[in-house]
Amino acid sequence: MAGKSLKLYGLQHLDILRRYRDIPDRALHDMRVVGQVLPFRVNNYVLDELIDWAEPDEDPFYRLTMLDRHMLDSADFDALERAMRVGGSAPVEVTAAIHRRFNPHxxxxxxxxxxxxxxxxxxxxxxxxxxxxxxxxxxxxxxxxxxxxxxxxxxxxxxxxxxxxxxxxxxxxxxxxxxxxxxxxxxxxxxxxxxxxxxxxxxxxxxxxxxxxxxxxxxxxxxxxxxxxxxxxxxxxxxxxxxxxxxxxxxxxxxxxxxxxxxxxxxxxxxxxxxxxxxxxxxxxxxxxxxxxxxxxxxxxxxxxxxxxxxxxxxxxxxxxxxxxxxxxxxxxxxxxxxxxxxxxxxxxxxxxxxxxxxxxxxxxxxxxxxxxxxxxxxxxxxxxxxxxxxxxxxxxxxxxxxxxxxxxxxxxxxxxxxxxxxxxxxxxxxxxxxxx
Structure with missing residues (x-):
């Protein structure tokens, strides 16, 4: 029996969320910044059948799978945002420092x-x-x-x-x-x-x-x-x-x-x-x-x-x-x-x-x-x-x-x-x- 096909979405696919909610550009930007530190992946089943898009900010599955700027300390977020504007190796260095403070193991x-x-x-x-x-x-x-x-x-x-x-x-x-x-x-x-x-x-x-x-x-x-x-x-x-x-x-x-x-x-x-x-x-x-x-x-x-x-x-x-x-x-x-x-x-x-x-x-x-x-x-x-x-x-x-x-x-x-x-x-x-x- 044919079923749904799994479709995986990462940081490069964040615009897919606009199909479900009018998400401000700033919110997507914040997710891209946090996504330099923390992994992000969601799929079509979670988006279509679990998240309540009528009230996403109160929805447990939105919170469970989406990234939020407050997952990072404000100083770390600002440093990473600046490093991303500079480019080169700067974002990698800032991200590595945050990872170490995050107690990876x-x-x-x-x-x-x-x-x-x-x-x-x-x-x-x-x-x-x-x-x-x-x-x-x-x-x-x-x-x-x-x-x-x-x-x-x-x-x-x-x-x-x-x-x-x-x-x-x-x-x-x-x-x-x-x-x-x-x-x-x-x-x-x-x-x-x-x-x-x-x-x-x-x-x-x-x-x-x-x-x-x-x-x-x-x-x-x-x-x-x-x-x-x-x-x-x-x-x-x-x-x-x-x-x-x-x-x-x-x-x-x-x-x-x-x-x-x-x-x-x-x-x-x-x-x-x-x-x-x-x-x-x-x-x-x-x-x-x-x-x-x-x-x-x-x-x-x-x-x-x-x-x-x-x-x-x-x-x-x-x-x-x-x-x-x-x-x-x-x-x-x-x-x-x-x-x-x-x-x-x-x-x-x-x-x-x-x-x-x-x-x-x-x-x-x-x-x-x-x-x-x-x-x-x-x-x-x-x-x-x-x-x-x-x-x-x-x-x-x-x-x-x-x-x-x-x-x-x-x-x-x-x-x-x-x-x-x-x-x-x-x-x-x-x-x-x-x-x-």
């Missing part, structure tokens, strides 16, 4: 998570937790549209020094083969499902061999359901993709499709509903996760509706994240106290089946930290925190405390309540920066 992931095999690094892998290994397929380091808050923005700006991706050697398979502690492999990006099924097959089939029997779970992170659901229904290799996912399930592996769903409207279109049913037919488990983002989903009612709708459609709510400390987070971030209010406000209005959603979660260099609540501890108002996953496995689900701060947006803004809480909030230098075999 949060959580020390390029020093603490990069594994080695035979004395040299393995391209396109991260191994942070013993049982879980992340794989960044080279052909999957792009998306059908870019979320403007995305913490993986360095993958999309064309800087090879900042980008994580596998090489052509398939050394990632050799690494996983010898690390028997790895039970879960996560294909991530970018978006692995933007790859053609024939390319994705080259990554999945080696994981199904008898010599990798210790790999019992395969996860695939994707935003395609929200930004291009036709990937699973009418794309010219959609049937091949579905057959490949069925093959993974038949191998006896648990297949989890980790859906990045930011707003319930992503599940409301007819195309998305058909895509969910197609994915469920493979035998895969669908799980959803997203950060809480100011101006997109920073409302308890949105999360209540999202989690309820997901359960009705067969999707398991998984994580509500806190935005990582990278990129234009000042434009999008929500204080931890507010994120907790949003989480509690949403979770208390859903059935037990939807309370599988955990949050708010900070994915830090030492692990995933949950903000579990606020309590009076010895007369001091405090955040109650715990690790749901940690480099130090003994830390998992051990409660610890930080002084309450209604302005803190990340773990580095928290102060330990006592000396016994200090180690959970510290950032110790690792004894061994890389994981060796």
């Amino acid at each position: 949060p959580g020390r992931q390029m020093t603490m998570n990069m594994p080695e095999l035979g004395g040299s690094g393995v391209s396109g892998l991260q191994h942070k937790y013993a049982e879980t290994c992340l794989v960044f397929p080279a052909s999957g380091q792009t998306c059908a549209a870019y979320c403007s808050f995305c913490f993986r923005w360095p993958q999309f700006i064309g800087n090879r020094d900042l980008r994580m991706a596998t090489d052509e050697s398939q050394r990632f398979v050799a690494y996983i083969k010898v690390h028997k502690e790895i039970s879960d492999v996560l294909l991530t990006g970018g978006d692995p499902l933007i790859m053609r099924a024939s390319v994705l097959r080259r990554y999945l089939l080696p994981l199904l061999g008898a010599d990798l029997a210790h790999v019992t779970t395969i996860r695939i992170g994707t935003k395609m359901l929200g930004f291009w659901p036709y990937r699973f229904t009418t794309d010219d290799d959609a049937d091949d993709l579905i057959a490949l996912l069925e093959e993974v399930v038949r191998s006896g592996r648990h297949l989890a499709i980790m859906l990045h769903i930011s707003h319930p409207r992503e599940l409301e279109t007819a195309a998305a509903r058909r895509a969910v049913q197609r994915l469920l037919s493979t035998g895969a488990v669908l799980r959803s996760q997203s950060p809480v983002v100011r101006g997109v989903n920073d409302d308890a009612r949105i999360w209540q509706e999202l989690w309820s709708r997901e359960v009705r459609q067969g999707i398991v709510p998984y994580y509500m994240f806190v935005l990582r400390d990278t990129g234009p987070r000042a434009f999008f971030e929500v204080p931890l106290a507010r994120a907790l209010e949003i989480y509690r406000g949403g979770i208390r209005q859903v059935s037990g089946l939807a309370r599988s959603a955990r949050g708010p979660i900070m994915s830090t260099d030492m692990g995933k930290v949950a903000v579990d609540g606020v309590a009076d501890v010895g007369g001091t108002r405090s955040f109650v925190l715990s690790y749901v996953q940690a480099r130090v496995s003994d830390w998992v689900k051990r409660p610890f405390f930080a002084r309450f701060d209604d302005s803190a947006t990340w773990i580095d803004g928290l102060q330990p309540l006592s000396s016994s809480d200090r180690m959970f909030l510290a950032r110790p230098e690792p004894v061994v920066a890389r994981i060796h075999h």
Whole structure:
């Protein structure tokens, strides 16, 4: 069955927006300036079926995909605008300086998570937790549209020094083969499902061999359901993709499709509903996760509706994240106290089946930290925190405390309540920066 064709629009296509809205020249100019720093891509499905052009300034998908001058510090914006007028190497130099200040690889992931095999690094892998290994397929380091808050923005700006991706050697398979502690492999990006099924097959089939029997779970992170659901229904290799996912399930592996769903409207279109049913037919488990983002989903009612709708459609709510400390987070971030209010406000209005959603979660260099609540501890108002996953496995689900701060947006803004809480909030230098075999 023929379907819509994916049409991708970048900075050079900004005039396409005039078809939908009378956008002032100044606004397009501002987007072009910010686009020197942050990646921009949108597609015809997002423009035609998700953004409400009657009120774009209030629309979550407009905010989710479009660039805004306030994503940059005003001094940085002005410096870059001047550099663009000068031309030559000036814009490149200013952009590079902004990128460095934007903390391109949060959580020390390029020093603490990069594994080695035979004395040299393995391209396109991260191994942070013993049982879980992340794989960044080279052909999957792009998306059908870019979320403007995305913490993986360095993958999309064309800087090879900042980008994580596998090489052509398939050394990632050799690494996983010898690390028997790895039970879960996560294909991530970018978006692995933007790859053609024939390319994705080259990554999945080696994981199904008898010599990798210790790999019992395969996860695939994707935003395609929200930004291009036709990937699973009418794309010219959609049937091949579905057959490949069925093959993974038949191998006896648990297949989890980790859906990045930011707003319930992503599940409301007819195309998305058909895509969910197609994915469920493979035998895969669908799980959803997203950060809480100011101006997109920073409302308890949105999360209540999202989690309820997901359960009705067969999707398991998984994580509500806190935005990582990278990129234009000042434009999008929500204080931890507010994120907790949003989480509690949403979770208390859903059935037990939807309370599988955990949050708010900070994915830090030492692990995933949950903000579990606020309590009076010895007369001091405090955040109650715990690790749901940690480099130090003994830390998992051990409660610890930080002084309450209604302005803190990340773990580095928290102060330990006592000396016994200090180690959970510290950032110790690792004894061994890389994981060796």
